[in-house]
Amino acid sequence: MHPHAQLITDFYSAFQRRDAQAMAACYHPEVEFSDAAFVGLRRREPGAMWLxxxxxGKDLEVTFRDVQADDHRGRAHWDANYTFSGTGRKVLNRIDAEFEFRDGKIVRHRDHFDFWTWSRQALGPTGLVLGWTPLLKKKVQSKARKSLDIFMRERGIPQE
Structure with a gap:
């Protein structure tokens, strides 16, 4: 197994254990992360998001498969099964991840998932009707950013 494939495997194995510290240890200090909800996270922010x-995620279950990597790039598929705290609705989010590496660590991490599918599950009728609109996506992004900022401030995690 390529060392970067092992790094991805270690990352998701830590996620399955809910070991955010081990997940963050897989990241380069200059890491950048984005997905449909958390956009443009940098440095300490991605690790704080996973924490x-x-x-x-009290009932969070993570599975992963199809890990591939070479010297520069990698990818994997992972599923997150959990209860969305904002509504109490069950979600099965199917995610394709892309990675770039530097110095043996993940320096760029992009998660791709169908926002409309996620919003229908997480938000119910609101997601069904508005999940395809940029307006709802921006609202979710704004709420996610605010939630992360508060979490980091409460934990004394510096934002850079």
Whole structure:
């Protein structure tokens, strides 16, 4: 197995254990992360996001497969099964991840998932009707950003 494929495997194995510290250890200090909800996270923010999700996801179950990597890039598929705290609705989010590496660590991490599918599950009728609109996506992004900022401030995690 390529060392970067092992790194991705280690990352998701840590996620399955809800070990956000081990997840963050897979990241380069200059890491950048984005998905449909959390856009443009940098440096300490991605690790803080995983910590927040691990702590809040009481019934979170993570599975992963199809890990591939070479010297520069990698990818994997992972599924997150959890209860969305904002509504109490069950979600099965199917995610394709892309990675770039530097110095043996993940320096760029992009998660791709169908926002409309997610919003229908997480938000119910609101997601069904508005999940395809940029307006709802921006609202979710704004709420996610605010939640992460508060979490980091409460934990004394510096924002850069």
């Amino acid at each position: 927040m999700l691990c702590e809040r």
